[in-house]
Amino acid sequence: MxxxxxxxxxIMPTATVIRDExxxxxxxxxxxxxxxxxxxxVNLLRQRGIEATQSSISRDLQELGVAKLGDGYAxxxxxxxxxxxxxxxxxxRSVAPAGDNLTVVKTATGAASRxxxxxxxxxxxxxxxxxxxxxxxFVATRNAREQKxxxxxxxxxxxx
Numbered sequence: 001m002x003x004x005x006x007x008x009x010x011i012m013p014t015a016t017v018i019r020d021e022x023x024x025x026x027x028x029x030x031x032x033x034x035x036x037x038x039x040x041x042v043n044l045l046r047q048r049g050i051e052a053t054q055s056s057i058s059r060d061l062q063e064l065g066v067a068k069l070g071d072g073y074a075x076x077x078x079x080x081x082x083x084x085x086x087x088x089x090x091x092x093r094s095v096a097p098a099g100d101n102l103t104v105v106k107t108a109t110g111a112a113s114r115x116x117x118x119x120x121x122x123x124x125x126x127x128x129x130x131x132x133x134x135x136x137x138f139v140a141t142r143n144a145r146e147q148k149x150x151x152x153x154x155x156x157x158x159x160x
Contacts, residue, residue: 022050023060027075034072041073067110091115093135095154100144103151105137112137126150 022045029035029044038057045052052060061067066075069091091111098104107115116132119139126146131138141147 018050019056019060022052022056023064025050026057026060026064026066030066030073030075036072065114067108067114069108069110088115088118089157092154092158095151095158097147097151098138101141101147103139103141103147103154105139105154107135107137109135111135124150124153126153 025045025048026041029041035041035044038054038061041057041061042052042054045057061073064075066073088111091108092105092115093108094106096104096106105112105115105119112132112135116130116137116139119127119130119137126141126149128140128142130140139150141150
């Protein structure tokens with residue numbers, strides 16, 4: 001019985017192996033065709049012999065940095081420390097003050113957390129912190145003067 005258990009453990013892929021293969025296939029699908037809904041991912045994966053649920057797809061997309069933008073899903077740019085200057089400005093839709101030290105940044109649907117991560121890592125001295133939702137970021141500054149600097153920096157980059 002012990003030998004059979006060891007054999008099954010050797011033959012059956014682990015959850016990590018299954019997850020990694022599913023994520024690799026998701027990226028392959030994105031590279032070859034547009035995908036409009038998470039249910040489309042489930043069906044396309046099934047066609048490739050991979051079982052998936054909508055909830056596993058949702059987690060995978062978040063971990064892979066894939067968000068729904070407009071009509072379909074796309075992988076957002078990485079914002080790791082080496083690439084901190086590559087803020088995904090193309091996902092920012094508008095920037096507006098809200099009081100003397102709070103700035104509201106509107107983004108494409110699903111892109112707010114990625115843009116907020118860049119802002120948090122940017123080390124721009126005027127930023128105290130951020131809070132993000134799905135398509136909105138609140139950026140706190142210490143005072144109105146720093147808010148004005150932030151607004152100028154963001155607007156300059158939006159138009160470049």
